Amino acid sequence: MKILQVASEAVPFCKTGGLADVVGALSQRMGMDGHDVCLFLPKYRCVESGLITGGMARPVTFTLGGETVTVHLRYAQWKSVSVYLVDHPESFDRSELYGAGGKDYPDNARRFILFCRAVLEGVKVLGFRPEVIHLHDWQAALVAPFLKRLYSDTPGLGGASTMLTIHNLAYQGVFPAEAFGLTGLPQSDFTPELMEYYGNFGFLKAGLTHADVVTTVSPTYAREIQSAERGFGLEGILAGRTDTLFGVLNGVDYDLWDPQHDHYLPKRYSANSFVQGKAACKAELQRRCGLEPDPEVPLIGVVSRLDRQKGLDLAASALKDRTGRAQIVILGVGDAELAGLLAGFAGKHPKEVFFKPEFDEPLAHLVYAGADIFLMPSRFEPCGLGQMIAMRYGAVPVASSTGGLADTVFEEEVPASPGGRGGRAANGFLAAPEDGEDLGRAIDRALAAYSARDSWRARALAGMESDCSWDRSASIYEDLYQRSRRLAASSSK
Numbered sequence: 106m107k108i109l110q111v112a113s114e115a116v117p118f119c120k121t122g123g124l125a126d127v128v129g130a131l132s133q134r135m136g137m138d139g140h141d142v143c144l145f146l147p148k149y150r151c152v153e154s155g156l157i158t159g160g161m162a163r164p165v166t167f168t169l170g171g172e173t174v175t176v177h178l179r180y181a182q183w184k185s186v187s188v189y190l191v192d193h194p195e196s197f198d199r200s201e202l203y204g205a206g207g208k209d210y211p212d213n214a215r216r217f218i219l220f221c222r223a224v225l226e227g228v229k230v231l232g233f234r235p236e237v238i239h240l241h242d243w244q245a246a247l248v249a250p251f252l253k254r255l256y257s258d259t260p261g262l263g264g265a266s267t268m269l270t271i272h273n274l275a276y277q278g279v280f281p282a283e284a285f286g287l288t289g290l291p292q293s294d295f296t297p298e299l300m301e302y303y304g305n306f307g308f309l310k311a312g313l314t315h316a317d318v319v320t321t322v323s324p325t326y327a328r329e330i331q332s333a334e335r336g337f338g339l340e341g342i343l344a345g346r347t348d349t350l351f352g353v354l355n356g357v358d359y360d361l362w363d364p365q366h367d368h369y370l371p372k373r374y375s376a377n378s379f380v381q382g383k384a385a386c387k388a389e390l391q392r393r394c395g396l397e398p399d400p401e402v403p404l405i406g407v408v409s410r411l412d413r414q415k416g417l418d419l420a421a422s423a424l425k426d427r428t429g430r431a432q433i434v435i436l437g438v439g440d441a442e443l444a445g446l447l448a449g450f451a452g453k454h455p456k457e458v459f460f461k462p463e464f465d466e467p468l469a470h471l472v473y474a475g476a477d478i479f480l481m482p483s484r485f486e487p488c489g490l491g492q493m494i495a496m497r498y499g500a501v502p503v504a505s506s507t508g509g510l511a512d513t514v515f516e517e518e519v520p521a522s523p524g525g526r527g528g529r530a531a532n533g534f535l536a537a538p539e540d541g542e543d544l545g546r547a548i549d550r551a552l553a554a555y556s557a558r559d560s561w562r563a564r565a566l567a568g569m570e571s572d573c574s575w576d577r578s579a580s581i582y583e584d585l586y587q588r589s590r591r592l593a594a595s596s597s598k
C-alpha cells in the first residue's frame with residue numbers, strides 16, 4: 106500500500122511527547138512490512154541538519170487567505186521511510202514546536218493550516234499517489250476536509266482514504282472563527298455539524314467529521330471519549346460513529362527502547378541478567394541524582410510531561426508522607442506551577458527526592474533502567490508509553506486505572522482459560538484515577554511487595570516479558586487502512 110503519514114512530530118526529527126515515538130515507530134514499521142511510506146513533518150529549528158539529505162529544487166506555491174505562500178520541501182531518508190519536511194521559516198524556524206514561555210504561539214492556526222495545505226500541494230508536486238492518508242492529531246486533521254473539499258478531483262490524490270488518530274482529545278486545536286477564512290473552504294462548512302466548535306473553529310472536529318476512519322490509542326480510551334466526562338464536547342460526534350471508531354494500543358519501538366542494547370546505560374541487561382543490570386543502573390542513577398548509594402531502598406521513578414493530566418500533584422502529596430521509605434527521581438518539563446510544586450518537594454527532601462525540570466533523553470533511559478517502581482498517576486491517559494517502556498526495563502508501574510494504563514497494567518493475575526487463551530500475569534499496581542488516597546495505598550502495596558524479593562522479581566519479569574511491541578498492533582492498522590479504503594470507495598460512489 107502507498108501510505109502517507111502526516112504529523113507535527115516524529116522521532117528522530119522532533120519530539121515533545123509520545124506522539125513523536127508513535128508516529129516514528131509506526132511509519133517505520135509499515136515501511137519494514139513492505140509498504141511505500143511517505144511522512145510529512147514541519148521543518149522546525151530543532152530538526153538536526155545532518156538528517157536532511159536533499160530536497161526538491163522546485164518550491165511549492167499556493168494561496169492562503171488570499172496571500173501567496175511559498176514553501177520548500179526538504180528530504181530525509183529515515184530507514185524505510187521517505188520523509189518530507191515542510192520548510193517555511195516564518196512558521197517553523199522557532200525555538201519550540203507549539204509555543205514558548207508556557208504560551209501557545211499566537212499564529213498556531215495559520216501555521217498548521219499552512220502545513221496541511223503544504224502537505225497536499227507537496228504530494229501533488231512530488232507525484233506520490235497515496236492510497237491511504239494517516240493523520241495524527243489536530244495539527245494534521247485539516248488534511249481530511251481539504252482533501253474532500255478542495256482536492257477531490259486531483260488525479261492520484263482525490264481517491265485516497267483518510268484515517269485520523271486521536272492521540273489526546275484534550276488537545277483539539279480550537280481557534281477563533283476568523284481563522285476559518287484562511288482555509289479556502291466554503292463558508293457553508295462552518296456549521297456545528299462539521300467544523301464549528303461552540304462558535305470557534307475546531308481543527309480536530311473538522312478532521313473527525315471528514316475522516317473515513319477514526320482511531321485512538323487504546324480500547325479503553327476509545328470507550329471513555331464517548332462519554333461526557335472524557336469527550337471534551339466531542340462525545341456526541343464520537344458516539345455517532347462507533348462503527349468507524351477504533352481503539353488500537355500503541356507499541357513501543359524496541360529498536361530504541363531495549364535494555365539489552367541501550368547505549369545510555371552503564372550496564373546493559375536482559376530478563377536473564379536483570380538483577381545485576383538493574384543494580385548497576387540504579388547505582389548510577391543514584392550517583393547522578395546525588396542520592397544515597399543504597400542498593401536496598403526502593404527507587405521510584407517518574408518521566409513525564411508536567412501537565413495536570415499526569416496527576417503529579419496527586420503523586421507529590423501521596424509521596425510526601427512516604428519519603429523515608431523510598432528514593433524518588435522525577436524528570437519532567439512543562440507547566441510552571443507544577444514544576445514549582447515539585448521543586449519545592451525536592452527542596453524539602455534533598456536526600457530522598459531529586460527533580461530535574463528538563464527534557465533529557467539520556468537521563469530518561471537511566472530512570473527507566475534504574476528505577477524499581479515507575480509512577481504514572483494520570484487523571485486520564487489515552488495510551489501512555491511511559492508504563493510500557495518502564496515494564497520493558499523491569500521497573501514495575503504504579504498507575505491509575507484509566508485509558509491505556511488500564512489496558513496494559515494489571516495488578517491481579519488472570520489465569521488462562523482451559524484452551525490456553527486470555528491469561529495475563531500481574532505486572533504492576535493500580536489506583537483509582539484522581540484519587541490521591543487510593544494512589545497512596547497503591548504505592549504502599551508496591552513498597553510492601555518490593556521487600557518480598559521473589560514475588561517482586563516475578564512481577565518485574567512479567568512486565569519485561571509483556572508484548573508491548575508494534576507486532577501487536579501493526580496488523581490491526583493494516584486492516585484498518587484497508588477498511589478506510591473500502592469506506593472511501595463506497596462513499597465516492
Ligand code: ADP
Binds near residue numbers: 408
Ligand atoms: P505523553 O505523550 O502524554 O507525553 P507518553 O507516556 O505517551 O506521554 O509518552 C511520553 C514520552 O516522552 C516517553 O517516551 C517519555 O520517555 C518521554 N518524555 C517525557 N518527558 C520527558 C523528559 N522530561 N525527558 C525525556 N523524555 C521525556
